[in-house]
Amino acid sequence: MLKDWRLMFEESAQGIYRIVLPLPDNPLKSLNAYLIRGERRHLLVDTGFNRRECRDALFPALDQLGVRAGEFDVFVTHLHADHSGLAADLAAAPGTIAYASAWDGETINKLTAGPAYWLDLLNDMAKHGCEPALLHDLQTNHPGIRFGPSGKTHFTVAREGDVLRYGQHPLLVLSTPGHTPDHLVLYEAERGLLFSGDLILGDITPNIPRWRTMPDALGTYLESLDKVEKLDISLTLPGHRSLVRDTKKRIGELRAHHGRRLAEIRSILTAGGEMTAAAVAREMTWSMRGTPWKDFPSPQKWFAINEALAHLDHLTVLGEAVREEKNGFVLFSLP
Numbered sequence: 624m625l626k627d628w629r630l631m632f633e634e635s636a637q638g639i640y641r642i643v644l645p646l647p648d649n650p651l652k653s654l655n656a657y658l659i660r661g662e663r664r665h666l667l668v669d670t671g672f673n674r675r676e677c678r679d680a681l682f683p684a685l686d687q688l689g690v691r692a693g694e695f696d697v698f699v700t701h702l703h704a705d706h707s708g709l710a711a712d713l714a715a716a717p718g719t720i721a722y723a724s725a726w727d728g729e730t731i732n733k734l735t736a737g738p739a740y741w742l743d744l745l746n747d748m749a750k751h752g753c754e755p756a757l758l759h760d761l762q763t764n765h766p767g768i769r770f771g772p773s774g775k776t777h778f779t780v781a782r783e784g785d786v787l788r789y790g791q792h793p794l795l796v797l798s799t800p801g802h803t804p805d806h807l808v809l810y811e812a813e814r815g816l817l818f819s820g821d822l823i824l825g826d827i828t829p830n831i832p833r834w835r836t837m838p839d840a841l842g843t844y845l846e847s848l849d850k851v852e853k854l855d856i857s858l859t860l861p862g863h864r865s866l867v868r869d870t871k872k873r874i875g876e877l878r879a880h881h882g883r884r885l886a887e888i889r890s891i892l893t894a895g896g897e898m899t900a901a902a903v904a905r906e907m908t909w910s911m912r913g914t915p916w917k918d919f920p921s922p923q924k925w926f927a928i929n930e931a932l933a934h935l936d937h938l939t940v941l942g943e944a945v946r947e948e949k950n951g952f953v954l955f956s957l958p
């Protein structure tokens with residue numbers, strides 16, 4: 624267990640080091656970056672936020688491992704700033720390759736380029752019941768805005784089926800969309816190791832938000848779980864918290880969680896009639912230790928409303944909910 628921040632890395636499997644980066648004031652608590660030691664070059668999987676606390680944990684750990692800037696490449700599993708925040712800085716070292724998927728990599732750079740993309744993304748949620756005050760607050764408090772990369776990252780596109788050669792065994796890139804539209808994982812078949820990003824987490828459930836480019840993000844996520852479940856996995860190395868020893872069991876728990884969520888939303892719609900995603904989110908149970916909805920920090924409200932929307936989209940695709948636009952709002956109801 625890595626509770627002491629002074630112990631900044633552990634060897635998770637031979638030649639693979641988990642470096643725990645603190646995410647202060649964030650319910651995720653910490654990010655797992657992984658350093659895969661190679662003969663000539665090493666690979667760092669995910670980077671942490673672009674903030675001092677992450678740099679202060681990452682660089683001393685790399686130093687202790689004897690790895691210097693320019694000696695390792697970077698693989699970003701997906702666009703979220705806790706995974707990609709330091710990509711631009713790290714990729715600036717001469718000779719460094721920064722891998723990301725096509726869509727997520729391009730979107731990281733759009734989000735970094737200025738407020739236009741963010742404003743469009745935030746304002747689009749008004750029709751789902753997000754209040755103007757919330758959207759205004761998110762313009763300064765969304766972690767993606769506060770801790771995203773310092774500038775444009777020149778990414779090398781990684782795709783399904785690519786093989787990366789670092790360390791003892793080849794790493795296969797697999798496409799696992801859902802948590803983000805172009806989320807990637809790395810699979811090392813020889814030892815059955817899965818670097819799962821935020822596809823599979825052990826102690827917490829990955830947030831599945833709505834994406835405008837995906838008609839059914841939750842359905843797509845569940846298909847990605849089906850795909851990964853077919854692999855022979857002895858150890859999952861997730862983006863946050865504990866390593867996962869029994870991946871099949873954990874996938875079953877994640878599926879069951881979303882099944883319960885869908886049932887909860889159906890009963891909320893039974894009682895509430897026509898509702899926006901924000902109205903549904905207010906009625907759902909969230910693990911915020913008894914905090915009433917009005918006291919949720921803005922980013923938590925944002926993630927909750929987006930999660931409600933992904934579930935409502937899934938119910939709509941299944942024919943178990945109806946979506947209508949009325950007076951500028953998107954309303955969901957039972958058929």
Ligand SMILES: [Zn+2]
Nearest residue numbers: 701703802821
């Ligand atoms: Zn994520």
